[in-house]
Amino acid sequence: MTDTIQNAIDYLHETQDKMMEDYKDLLRFPSISADPAYADDVKACADWIVGQLEAMSFDNCEAIETAGLPVVYGEWLKAGADKPTVLVYAHYDVQPVDPLPLWRSEPFEGVIRDGNMVARGASDNKAGVWGNLKVFEALLRANGTLPVNVKIMFEGEEESGSPSIEDFVVANKERLQADLLLNCDGNLKPDDPQLTYAGRGIVSAEVRVTGPSADIHSGLYGGLVQNPLHVAGQIIASFHDADGRVQLPGYYDSLREVNAAEKERIAAGFQEGSLKEGAGIENFWGESIAPASERATVYPTLDVNGMWGGYQGAGNKTIIPAEAGIKVTMRLAPDQDPRVVSQLLKRHVESFASDTVDVSCEIGEEAWYFQLVTEGPWLEAVQSAIEATVGSRAQLVRTGGSIPILGVFNRLIGLPITGFGYGDGEGIHSPNEYLKIDTFVKSLEAAVRLYHNFGEVGSLP
Amino acid sequence: MTDTIQNAIDYLHETQDKMMEDYKDLLRFPSISADPAYADDVKACADWIVGQLEAMSFDNCEAIETAGLPVVYGEWLKAGADKPTVLVYAHYDVQPVDPLPLWRSEPFEGVIRDGNMVARGASDNKAGVWGNLKVFEALLRANGTLPVNVKIMFEGEEESGSPSIEDFVVANKERLQADLLLNCDGNLKPDDPQLTYAGRGIVSAEVRVTGPSADIHSGLYGGLVQNPLHVAGQIIASFHDADGRVQLPGYYDSLREVNAAEKERIAAGFQEGSLKEGAGIENFWGESIAPASERATVYPTLDVNGMWGGYQGAGNKTIIPAEAGIKVTMRLAPDQDPRVVSQLLKRHVESFASDTVDVSCEIGEEAWYFQLVTEGPWLEAVQSAIEATVGSRAQLVRTGGSIPILGVFNRLIGLPITGFGYGDGEGIHSPNEYLKIDTFVKSLEAAVRLYHNFGEVGSLP
Numbered sequence: 001m002t003d004t005i006q007n008a009i010d011y012l013h014e015t016q017d018k019m020m021e022d023y024k025d026l027l028r029f030p031s032i033s034a035d036p037a038y039a040d041d042v043k044a045c046a047d048w049i050v051g052q053l054e055a056m057s058f059d060n061c062e063a064i065e066t067a068g069l070p071v072v073y074g075e076w077l078k079a080g081a082d083k084p085t086v087l088v089y090a091h092y093d094v095q096p097v098d099p100l101p102l103w104r105s106e107p108f109e110g111v112i113r114d115g116n117m118v119a120r121g122a123s124d125n126k127a128g129v130w131g132n133l134k135v136f137e138a139l140l141r142a143n144g145t146l147p148v149n150v151k152i153m154f155e156g157e158e159e160s161g162s163p164s165i166e167d168f169v170v171a172n173k174e175r176l177q178a179d180l181l182l183n184c185d186g187n188l189k190p191d192d193p194q195l196t197y198a199g200r201g202i203v204s205a206e207v208r209v210t211g212p213s214a215d216i217h218s219g220l221y222g223g224l225v226q227n228p229l230h231v232a233g234q235i236i237a238s239f240h241d242a243d244g245r246v247q248l249p250g251y252y253d254s255l256r257e258v259n260a261a262e263k264e265r266i267a268a269g270f271q272e273g274s275l276k277e278g279a280g281i282e283n284f285w286g287e288s289i290a291p292a293s294e295r296a297t298v299y300p301t302l303d304v305n306g307m308w309g310g311y312q313g314a315g316n317k318t319i320i321p322a323e324a325g326i327k328v329t330m331r332l333a334p335d336q337d338p339r340v341v342s343q344l345l346k347r348h349v350e351s352f353a354s355d356t357v358d359v360s361c362e363i364g365e366e367a368w369y370f371q372l373v374t375e376g377p378w379l380e381a382v383q384s385a386i387e388a389t390v391g392s393r394a395q396l397v398r399t400g401g402s403i404p405i406l407g408v409f410n411r412l413i414g415l416p417i418t419g420f421g422y423g424d425g426e427g428i429h430s431p432n433e434y435l436k437i438d439t440f441v442k443s444l445e446a447a448v449r450l451y452h453n454f455g456e457v458g459s460l461p
Numbered sequence: 462m463t464d465t466i467q468n469a470i471d472y473l474h475e476t477q478d479k480m481m482e483d484y485k486d487l488l489r490f491p492s493i494s495a496d497p498a499y500a501d502d503v504k505a506c507a508d509w510i511v512g513q514l515e516a517m518s519f520d521n522c523e524a525i526e527t528a529g530l531p532v533v534y535g536e537w538l539k540a541g542a543d544k545p546t547v548l549v550y551a552h553y554d555v556q557p558v559d560p561l562p563l564w565r566s567e568p569f570e571g572v573i574r575d576g577n578m579v580a581r582g583a584s585d586n587k588a589g590v591w592g593n594l595k596v597f598e599a600l601l602r603a604n605g606t607l608p609v610n611v612k613i614m615f616e617g618e619e620e621s622g623s624p625s626i627e628d629f630v631v632a633n634k635e636r637l638q639a640d641l642l643l644n645c646d647g648n649l650k651p652d653d654p655q656l657t658y659a660g661r662g663i664v665s666a667e668v669r670v671t672g673p674s675a676d677i678h679s680g681l682y683g684g685l686v687q688n689p690l691h692v693a694g695q696i697i698a699s700f701h702d703a704d705g706r707v708q709l710p711g712y713y714d715s716l717r718e719v720n721a722a723e724k725e726r727i728a729a730g731f732q733e734g735s736l737k738e739g740a741g742i743e744n745f746w747g748e749s750i751a752p753a754s755e756r757a758t759v760y761p762t763l764d765v766n767g768m769w770g771g772y773q774g775a776g777n778k779t780i781i782p783a784e785a786g787i788k789v790t791m792r793l794a795p796d797q798d799p800r801v802v803s804q805l806l807k808r809h810v811e812s813f814a815s816d817t818v819d820v821s822c823e824i825g826e827e828a829w830y831f832q833l834v835t836e837g838p839w840l841e842a843v844q845s846a847i848e849a850t851v852g853s854r855a856q857l858v859r860t861g862g863s864i865p866i867l868g869v870f871n872r873l874i875g876l877p878i879t880g881f882g883y884g885d886g887e888g889i890h891s892p893n894e895y896l897k898i899d900t901f902v903k904s905l906e907a908a909v910r911l912y913h914n915f916g917e918v919g920s921l922p
Contacts, residue, residue, distance in 0.1 A: 200680065204777040213741025218764045219661065219862025222792045223705070223756035224736065226746035229765040233697020240691060244684070275685065280674025285687035285817045292685055301683035304690040305780050306771035311788060315622075316665040316825055318790050318862075319766050327772060329779050331683045356746045364777055401680025401779075 007142035008448045012134065016441060020117060023130050024110035026092075027119040033069055033093035034160040042156050045092055046070045049154060052133055056140060058152065064172065066164035069093065069156035073175070076136070077149045083455055085149040087178035087415070089405065090128030090185055091158035094121035095429045102431035116425075116434040123425025123435045128184035129154050131422030131440065135447045147455030151178055155405065158185065161365055162404050169412045179416075180378050180454065181409050186421030188443040193386050193394035195379075195419055197372040200300070201332030202402040203342045204364035207235060207349050208325050211357045215310065215319040225320055226356035229309045232324035235352050235359070239302050239328075244286035246302045246330075248344045256335040258298050265374070266398050267293045297398045300333040302345075329365075331400060338366035368407030372417045381453030382418050389446035420450055468603035469909045473595065477902060481578060484591050485571035487553075488580040494530055494554035495621040503617050506553055507531045510615060513594055517601060519613065525633070527625035530554065530617035534636070537597070538610045544916055546610040548639035548876070550866065551589030551646055552619035555582035556890045563892035577886075577895040584886025584896045589645035590615050592883030592901065596908045608916030612639055616866065619646065622826055623865050630873045640877075641839050641915065642870050647882030649904040654847050654855035656840075656880055658833040661761070662793030663863040664803045665825035668696060668810050669786050672818045676771065676780040686781055687817035690770045693785035696813050696820070700763050700789075705747035707763045707791075709805045717796040719759050726835075727859050728754045758859045761794040763806075790826075792861060799827035829868030833878045842914030843879050850907035881911055 012019070029045035032038040046063035053061040053074035061074035072092065077085065097107040097120050105111040107120040116122075132152070139146050153176065157164055169176060186196070209228040216225065241247055258266070270293035276282070284292045290299050305328065310321030330345065332338055346361040353359040373379045374396060383393045406417060423440035427433035473480070490506035493499040507524035514522040514535035522535035533553065538546065558568040558581050566572040568581040577583075593613070600607050614637065618625055630637060647657070670689040677686065702708055719727070731754035737743070745753045751760050766789065771782030791806065793799055807822040814820040834840045835857060844854045867878060884901035888894035 200683075202680075202779070204779075206777070211742065216740045217862065218762070218766060218790055219663075219792060219860060221736070221740055221757065222661075222762035222764050222790075222861055223747055223750070223760050224745050224753055224861075225740050225742055226705075227764050229768050230697060230701060232768070233694045233700075233765065236691060236694020237698035239694075244687075275682070279677045279682055279686050281672065281686060281817070283816045284685050286684055289684075295684035296682065299684050301679070303679045303683050303688050303779075303781055304694065304771070305679060305778055306773050306782065307690050307693070307785070308769050308773045310765070310767035312767050312769045312786070316667070316788055316790060317766055318663070318665075320764055321767065324768070325773070327777055329679055329683075329777060331680060355744045356742070399680060400683055400685075401678065 004143050004147070005448055005452050008138040009445050011138040011142045012441065012444050012448070019134055020112065020437060023117060026126055026130055027110040027122060028108055030108045031093045031121070031156065032096050033157045034096055039069065042069045042093055046072050046156055049092060049129060050074065053152060056133070056137055064168070066168045068164040071156060071168055072152065072154035074152040075150065076146055079146055079149045079455065083148050084179035084457055085151060086451070086454055087151045087153055087176055087181045088132055089153050089155070089181060089183050090132060091125045091155040092129045093156045093159050094126070095124070095159050097431070099431065104432055112437070115437050117437055118432055118434045120433055122433055123187070123423060124428040124433065125158070125185045127422040127425070127435050127440060131444055131447060132184060135444055135451065138444070139448065139451065147452045151176065158405065165405055166408050166412070169408055173413065176413055181413070181415050181417040183406060183417060183419040184422060186419050187424045188386070188421045188439065188446060189424050190390040190439055190442055193390060193392060194397045195382065195394040196399050197374050197396050199370050199399040199401050199403055200298070201336060201338050201369040201407055202329055202365055202367045202404070203332065203338045203345065204327070204329045205342065205345055206325065206327050206362045206364065207232070208323060208360045209235070209352070209357055210323045212320060212322050215321050218318040218320050221320050227320045228324040228357055229321055231352055231357050231359065232307065232309060232326055235349055236304055236307070236326060238348070239304070243288045245289055246300065248302070248348050250344050251300065251341065254335050254337060254340065255300060255333045258334065263294060265396065266297055267291065269395060269397055270296070297400045298333055300336055301331045303329055305329055331402065332369055334369050334371070336369065338368060342366055365404070367402055367404035368411055370403055370406035370410050372406070372419060377457040378416055378418050378454070381457055382420055382450055385446045385449035385453055388449050389442055420447065422447065465604050465608070466909055466913050469599040470906050472599040472603045473902065473905050473909070480595055481573065481898060484578060487587055487591055488571040488583060489569055491569045492554045492582070492617065493557050494618045495557055500530065503530045503554055507533050507617055510553060510590060511535065514613060517594070517598055525629070527629045529625040532617060532629055533613065533615035535613040536611065537607055540607050540610045540916065544609050545640035545918055546612060547912070547915055548612045548614055548637055548642045549593055550614050550616070550642060550644050551593060552586045552616040553590045554617045554620050555585070555587070556620050558892070560892065565893055573898070576898055578898055579893055579895040581894055583894055584648070584884060585889040585894065586619065586646045588884040588886070588896050588901060589882070592905055592908060593645060596905055596912065599905070600909065600912065608913045612637065619866065626866055627869050627873070630869055634874065637874055642874070642876050642878040644867060644878060644880040645883060647880050648885045649847070649882045649900065649907060650885050651851040651900055651903055654851060654853060655858045656843065656855040657860050658835050658857050660831050660860040660862050660864055661759070662797060662799050662830040662868055663790055663826055663828045663865070664793065664799045664806065665788070665790045666803065666806055667786065667788050667823045667825065668693070669784060669821045670696070670813070670818055671784045673781060673783050676782050679779040679781050682781050688781045689785045689818055690782055692813055692818050692820065693768065693770060693787055696810055697765055697768065697787060699809070700765070704749045706750055707761065709763070709809050711805050712761065712802065715796050715798060715801065716761060716794045719795065724755060726857065727758055728752065730856065730858055731757070758861045759794055761797055762792040764790055766790055792863065793830055795830050795832070797830065799829060803827055826865070828863055828865035829872055831864055831867035831871050833867070833880060838918045839877055839879050839915070842918055843881055843911055846907045846910035846914055849910050850903055881908065883908065
């Protein structure tokens with residue numbers, strides 16, 4: 001069995017230079033999902049990946065159409081009925097490249113510099129796509145088989161908020177059945193490996209308060225016309241009590257407290273010093289609600305991310321502005337339904353409308369909290385693969401952030417999820433994004449071990 | 462006596478074409494006070510006006526230095542001790558010209574088009590400077606004397622908030638003694654003449670709320686770090702109660718109610734329909750405080766003129782922003798001291814500072830309410846001059862706006878004030894500002910009559 005692993009690892013080392021050279025073919029597609037001008041490039045990228053899967057004798061390979069950009073699907077189910085089926089998620093779309101002048105090389109011409117592959121998407125998340133393709137290739141070439149049954153699902157809209165993924169999952173529920181979802185949108189940091197196991201849901205919204213038909217003179221109209229900025233201020237002030245508790249009626253109704261063991265795990269992973277340093281603050285806030293570690297990760301929040309209205313230049317301009325705007329996001333706790341919470345927000349905000357101002361609340365994103373496995377054989381398979389490769393097990397981290405696709409899977413498919421990240425890089429979402437090649441190769445080794453370990457878990461009864 | 466008037470008017474008509482041609486020399490100075498790059502042009506303009514006064518045998522002509530830009534002073538005191546002394550105010554500085562592409566001709570090259578003189582400042586307020594110079598010239602040429610003693614005070618910083626005028630008035634209190642101040646910063650609208658007789662004071666301020674040292678991730682920090690935009694919303698919401706009454710402690714303490722006669726005058730001049738149309742609104746607001754006519758003119762207000770913070774673009778950005786800003790102006794009622802009120806604001810706003818956010822409140826402009834004469838011989842002199850020229854008397858208007866220089870004179874010099882405007886124009890503060898030439902000439906006729914009438918009032922005992 002160890003030979004099985006070593007054979008594949010040897011193959012990866014022997015072919016490493018060609019593998020990185022071939023990676024440039026994938027990096028060459030400007031698969032920017034946020035900009036409709038690149039839709040054909042995104043689709044061409046999907047088709048190219050389908051061709052790669054077909055060349056490795058995957059079955060039913062297809063760039064599956066969605067309302068937006070395609071999902072790449074392919075399956076290799078020849079490991080046997082006693083082996084588990086792993087649904088592998090990554091995304092092949094990338095962030096936009098601006099500001100272009102800050103790039104030292106062409107964003108879509110992969111360049112190897114100082115041991116790094118530099119290109120947009122080299123790390124986020126074409127490394128997840130390429131890494132899996134190369135690991136499966138290595139296992140198949142070295143051993144003629146894979147240790148598990150595999151279903152591939154590579155998304156093309158992750159960087160633009162996954163607008164089509166929920167409908168896609170609903171429409172392809174049967175096809176996506178598996179024993180485990182492996183989320184490969186992440187990094188392996190060999191010096192400090194971490195695995196995110198849970199995070200919050202999210203609802204975003206934009207509020208508009210409109211009054212007079214144009215900015216009007218505050219001398220002529222002051223005291224006579226209601227100022228939309230005052231109403232915007234009242235709305236913002238109404239969101240929290242003095243302790244920071246969110247004041248939307250019913251907001252906490254469906255909230256599920258995490259258990260004592262989970263609270264302990266959160267507290268153990270909480271890094272107060274580095275968080276304060278990162279924010280440049282002396283003091284946290286909201287202490288009466290819950291311990292800081294839980295407020296940052298598991299309690300729901302409501303934050304105004306932006307506000308505007310009227311004159312923002314130098315000096316003063318004596319106007320009652322026509323309009324004010326507020327951008328809001330809420331981070332949701334376990335069991336909070338984003339579609340319910342978004343309506344609580346909308347109803348509350350729109351109650352500020354009167355015969356002197358109009359108030360609208362447009363809901364944007366709605367995503368559930370997510371929960372990956374925190375114990376058991378699937379996680380152990382990942383941990384022992386990481387430990388065997390980099391010498392230490394990953395720290396389990398609960399994030400306060402959101403990964404919408406995982407909430408979709410939790411809710412619609414219900415299969416256990418764990419994560420594994422290929423490579424390590426910086427400049428994600430920024431100019432000169434890169435992937436450290438030696439870490440990438442290390443993560444391929446870990447992945448060979450991980451799929452092997454998954455095969456040992458066996459299929460669920 | 463009528464010959465005295467007619468001689469001067471005849472002179473004005475005979476020299477009208479040359480007068481408008483010569484006006485271009487004054488219009489040629491780009492005397493933009495708000496932009497320090499034009500300081501030398503403002504000063505050159507002041508010197509040029511001093512030369513004009515000297516050429517008319519005015520005495521003690523001087524561009525008087527201030528902490529900022531100079532005040533043009535000159536006096537003609539040869540009318541005799543039994544004649545009153547009139548201190549004539551106008552301003553020779555102008556607004557900036559941007560957006561320049563919208564100008565159909567060079568802003569500082571006066572062009573006569575369709576009976577209008579088109580140039581920056583042609584109406585606001587070089588018409589007040591030029592009108593007075595030409596009226597005095599006409600009276601001196603036609604009659605060898607002026608009907609009153611005259612002191613000229615032409616300001617060079619009106620369009621940038623008159624920052625030096627209070628110190629100037631204090632330092633030159635003796636020199637500025639007179640029987641009447643005539644404010645010539647305005648228009649004569651022959652079809653609907655109006656005289657503003659009172660207005661509100663003003664305080665402006667800028668509030669900053671700062672928290673984290675940079676925008677931070679709302680997933681990582683949501684619930685943990687106080688959001689400066691929330692505090693900004695709380696500050697805005699704290700400014701008023703539900704009826705719109707300003708909630709700064711002590712705000713209404715020094716407020717003096719106007720008397721019943723004044724309330725009637727305000728109500729008579731209040732134009733509800735055109736105000737609602739102008740603002741594009743169905744309903745006024747704040748009804749429980751006072752009648753709309755008084756809220757718009759005599760009650761104090763507090764308006765947020767601008768607010769900003771965080772992300773204002775399309776979509777959403779999941780941040781807790783580092784900073785929020787609010788711009789505030791208050792319109793002040795009779796007897797409210799702007800220096801007291803500004804401290805009420807500052808104290809209240811800064812009370813929102815805590816160990817999690819810093820709050821600063823920077824005071825900008827501070828100006829008193831103003832009050833011109835509403836009856837008596839000075840006003841009658843103006844009214845009968847207007848009536849003799851355009852056929853109707855001016856309507857007396859109380860504005861909710863502010864004219865800081867008049868509050869300074871009310872308080873520091875204490876002499877009666879009335880107003881008279883030269884010409885009529887549009888595009889004030891906008892591209893293609895112009896002065897209607899025939900109205901300008903009509904206003905010169907009215908001014909000849911007005912100075913004659915002032916001479917008849919006689920000096921005060």
